[in-house]
Amino acid sequence: xxxxxxxxxxxxxxxxxxxxxxxxxxxxxxxxxxxxxxxxxxxxxxxxxxxxxxxxxxxxxxxxxxxxxxxxxxxxxxxxxxxxxxxxxxxxxxxxxxxxxxxxxxxxxxxxxxxxxxxxxxxxxxxxxxxxxxxxxxxxxxxxxxxxxxxxxxxxxxxxxxxxxxxxxxxxxxxxxxxxxxxxxxxxxxxxxxxxxxxxxxxxxxxxxxxxxxxxxxxxxxxxxxxxxxxxxxxxxxxxx
Amino acid sequence: xxxxxxxxxxxxxxxxxxxxxxxxxxxxxxxxxxxxxxxxxxxxxxxxxxxxxxxxxxxxxxxxxxxxxxxxxxxxxxxxxxxxxxxxxxxxxxxxxx
Numbered sequence: 001x002x003x004x005x006x007x008x009x010x011x012x013x014x015x016x017x018x019x020x021x022x023x024x025x026x027x028x029x030x031x032x033x034x035x036x037x038x039x040x041x042x043x044x045x046x047x048x049x050x051x052x053x054x055x056x057x058x059x060x061x062x063x064x065x066x067x068x069x070x071x072x073x074x075x076x077x078x079x080x081x082x083x084x085x086x087x088x089x090x091x092x093x094x095x096x097x098x099x100x101x102x103x104x105x106x107x108x109x110x111x112x113x114x115x116x117x118x119x120x121x122x123x124x125x126x127x128x129x130x131x132x133x134x135x136x137x138x139x140x141x142x143x144x145x146x147x148x149x150x151x152x153x154x155x156x157x158x159x160x161x162x163x164x165x166x167x168x169x170x171x172x173x174x175x176x177x178x179x180x181x182x183x184x185x186x187x188x189x190x191x192x193x194x195x196x197x198x199x200x201x202x203x204x205x206x207x208x209x210x211x212x213x214x215x216x217x218x219x220x221x222x223x224x225x226x227x228x229x230x231x232x233x234x235x236x237x238x239x240x241x
Numbered sequence: 242x243x244x245x246x247x248x249x250x251x252x253x254x255x256x257x258x259x260x261x262x263x264x265x266x267x268x269x270x271x272x273x274x275x276x277x278x279x280x281x282x283x284x285x286x287x288x289x290x291x292x293x294x295x296x297x298x299x300x301x302x303x304x305x306x307x308x309x310x311x312x313x314x315x316x317x318x319x320x321x322x323x324x325x326x327x328x329x330x331x332x333x334x335x336x337x338x339x
Contacts, residue, residue: 095268176328227287
């Protein structure tokens with residue numbers, strides 16, 4: 001085997017590892033996609049439009065809020081501003097992607113930014129530095145994107161048959177996923193000051209700002225920045241490694 | 242598809258994508274400074290905790306107990322599916338009890 005084919009075999013293995021690692025999360029996304037599809041149908045979107053929205057916008061929380069603002073013709077400016085506020089947390093997540101995509105050309109790296117969502121970003125980060133980390137990340141996205149696409153279409157077709165996600169505990173699924181991944185990171189690197197700062201700031205922001213226009217992004221932004229600030233001020237803060 | 246709807250979707254997509262591109266480009270710059278690099282190092286853990294903490298603070302005993310089970314399992318088992326499934330089952334059962 002030549003060196004380059006060995007390289008590409010390694011990248012392929014990392015891609016499939018990422019997809020596999022993301023499979024349980026794709027189930028949770030599937031459940032939410034069903035609900036989204038049903039709501040989109042009620043909001044008056046056609047099947048094709050629902051599928052197009054999932055394919056083009058590809059952002060669960062912003063899409064749910066968009067349905068809440070939906071009128072005909074659509075309020076484009078309001079939708080764009082709402083998307084900006086809701087998705088601003090992606091700014092922080094994308095900022096950490098440099099080391100994942102190390103060695104990639106800029107155009108390829110920028111294309112890959114389309115795949116950055118809460119769930120697969122979290123799985124990629126929790127995986128930690130590895131060979132072909134970028135290919136692993138692409139694999140996680142390749143698992144989530146079709147799940148989101150298909151579930152929206154199915155939900156739209158089934159319509160109101162889709163039950164309340166709370167009844168099945170699906171509302172807790174994402175908390176469980178993020179908690180599991182956080183514990184995985186915490187186990188490897190013990191920085192309690194960062195955790196405390198982040199948790200306290202996030203809860204506070206949730207209490208104070210949840211009704212503001214920043215909505216669901218506010219706790220993530222404030223908590224993430226508070227944790228990062230502690231790390232910047234005291235690079236060894238509680239770092240027991 | 243109606244044209245004005247496509248326009249709305251494209252606007253949302255452009256904003257959403259633009260945020261990520263801007264974050265990636267800014268993040269690359271931050272790597273060059275030691276303190277900001279340390280901040281970037283810890284940012285993933287901080288974001289993950291910030292994603293979880295508010296939803297737990299809003300929950301009640303059922304969510305807290307289920308979260309404790311998830312965290313305990315996650316510490317010992319290096320497989321996402323097990324804590325995830327246990328957490329969802331636990332929260333459904335506990336909501337019926339507490």
